[in-house]
Amino acid sequence: MHWCPKCETALAGYETTDSYKNVSDPSVVVMFPVSGRTEEYFLVYTTTPWTLPANVAIAAHPEKMYVRVKTARGVLILAKTRLGLLDRIGLSYEIVEELLGKDLDGLRYLSLLDVPVQRAVAQETGALRIVMSIRFLKQRVASKVGMKKDVETGDLFEDFVTDEEGTGLVHVAPGHGKSDNVVGKKYGLPEASPVDDACCLTSDAAPFAGKFVKDADHDIAQHLHAIGRLLHFERIEHSYPLCWRCKSPLIFRLSNQWFISIEPIKEKMLSDNENVLWQPSFAGERFASWVQGAEDWNFSRQRYWGAPVPIWMSEDGSEQLAVGSLDELRSLSSEALPLDFDLHQAGDVVLRSPSSGKLLRRTPDIFDVWFDSGSAPHAALGYPFQSKAVFESHYPVSRINESQDQVRGWFYSLMFCGVGIHGKAPYAAVSMPGWVVDSNGEKMSKSLGNIISGNDAVEDLGADPVRFYYCWDGAPYQLMRFNVETVRSEVTRFFTILWNLHNLVLQGSARLGSQSPKEAPALEDRWLLSRMESVVAEVRSAFDSFELQRAGRALYGFVVDDVSRTYVQYARERLEYDASPLAIVAQCLRKVTILLAPISPHLADQVYLDLGPVCGAKDSVHLETFPVADRTDVDxxxxxxxxxxxxxxxxxxxxxxxxxxxxxxxxxxxxxxxxxxxxxxxxxxxxxxxxxxxxxxxxRDVSTTISVKPNYRALGKELGERTGDVLTAFASAKERVSAEFSRGAQEVVLAGVAVPRALFAIEEHPPESFALA
Ligand SMILES: [Zn+2]
The missing domain is CATH 3.30.1370 (Ribosomal Protein S8; Chain: A, domain 1)
Known part of the structure; x- marks a missing residue:
């Protein structure tokens, strides 16, 4: 497990993937003495000298070429391609023998360090010898993602040993490396891990006991130098995982943890994900490839605060019992629990195994908080003890909404718990709001001075305009450029026009009385009422599909273009003597306020209430039912x-x-x-x-004439030195060129050159006393 020395807890794989940083570490080449030979060594490279007390084997690649070379430091064995290393440190050599990695298989060597753990390892059969490299699954490529990226589908593998780095001989410490552990399991090697919870070496690594591992690096290197086993020492910068909580470098060590196996549900998670609507859609692919590569979930943590893992175990660990409810706890408890038993005390309760009669005590571990996040929907409703029907009627939820960093977080924990418990995805749609950036698309930052705080924007521009802007400018899941000027000009324009239309109705309301509009006879009336219903349908579908910008744009277009610019213009004359157009506008505005209410609640409510005496109103627009579209006349x-x-x-x-x-x-x-x-x-x-x-x-057709003028710049650019001749020819052929272009010709020939129509400015002129558009 990756382990944080400061927090003294294990971290799951997904907790380490985002928090890599360049750190400085020692980079050493050490010499393992070959068993039964004098002055002959296997050269091994490592950046973690503190893991050398836990060494149990050295791995070589069976198909790569290795060499034995004679040097002033004795005979050294390393990959042939890595000889440059000796050149680099200025050690001259003579190749004595070339051999394949598989020729080294099984050769034994002696412990590098005389520490208790090494003495124990040396007793184990099979330890302290050369083993052959194995291949690892590096990345599972989801077939869909693979196809899109045009890469080979299927899983990607890598070798534990390559001859492209280090010495081509790899130190194997199954207690301190994930892939080392796989190699160790394959060859039945011991798993030495002389490191405690604080990541200090234990007495098994004496004389280095008590040292924090990163500090032990130096001591061990110094010791190896003193006994002549250190060939080279330098420091390197490399990328290394850090704890996301406290930024301490993580240490890989063995520890007993609880896992939930993913394999039984992985396929179902992937297939159900196909039916989830992801906005934006690329997130769905990212999620699928994350699930594809996900490993068993280590859900236990060694922290004080958190939800306790409800597993009780016998002293020898042979019996384990997960308790699912307070009733179950009562029935299993070795002593009767009081009626008002406080669940916070559950950790102290000792159970008696119903099968063996053994006493069981609770494991001190707590849950990974991400497990809490995945099971929160159940906990919130008390499922399955309470509200079972309510929970089930809401499962899966129609939508969840969180930021894009939750692909490996909450979206994942919900899916894992949901499919694990209920066998189906817990959500139908996932939306990830885009980041807000400045008007140039730059991230808002203090140093750039381009931060606009939400409170300032609301104070300055008003809550309603800012809210409208966000439901009009772009899709909620896209990068959101915040442009104050656009709010001031465009959004204010929309609000002003809406307000003016409401004034128009109020001013004419005396004429309207309480009379409802008669059946609309005029064409433009029927058109506006149909448009209104189309807008209702569009806004509804926009909200349903979380494409909020479509809602804002539909309302904007309707109020500004349809009602104000078109209808009021068309009906202007009638407005003088006929009350019905005004009644239609009032009716439309009333519907607009109901549609607008979720976006700009204050203005919508004001307009709605003002119109109340004209077309009826409840106490607030927010008490209205959201409208459903009536019949429209698309034709x-x-x-x-x-x-x-x-x-x-x-x-x-x-x-x-x-x-x-x-x-x-x-x-x-x-x-x-x-x-x-x-x-x-x-x-x-x-x-x-x-x-x-x-x-x-x-x-009818009207015969127009055209005038043709050369576009000098375009001509010069296109024709170069022939421009002069073409222009001279044009001057004496204007009539012909005009006639040809009038007939629709796409080019004309001038001075032997075919000149395209696009190189001329052509204007069409109507006959006398006509205008053309
Ligand atoms: Zn930490």
């Missing part, structure tokens, strides 16, 4: 949008010749090949005439 909306384009083009013509809409014009000519557009406009000709203020809308 009408589509045609209306097209008619809107024609009206906009008509108004643009007026702008071009600076003729205000009060001045009637004779004719709006629409030139189109699109029959659907023609039909839509013909059916709504009255509306178009009224809006553009023309006497008639007609459909």
């Amino acid at each position: 009408l909306e589509e045609r209306f949008a097209r008619v809107g384009e024609v009206i906009a083009a008509g108004l643009a013509c007026r702008d071009k010749v600076k003729r205000g809409v009060r001045w009637p014009c004779k004719e709006l000519i629409v030139t189109t090949d699109d029959d659907a557009l023609r039909m839509a406009v013909e059916q709504r000709a009255d509306l178009v005439c009224r809006q553009v203020n023309v006497r008639a809308v007609t459909f």
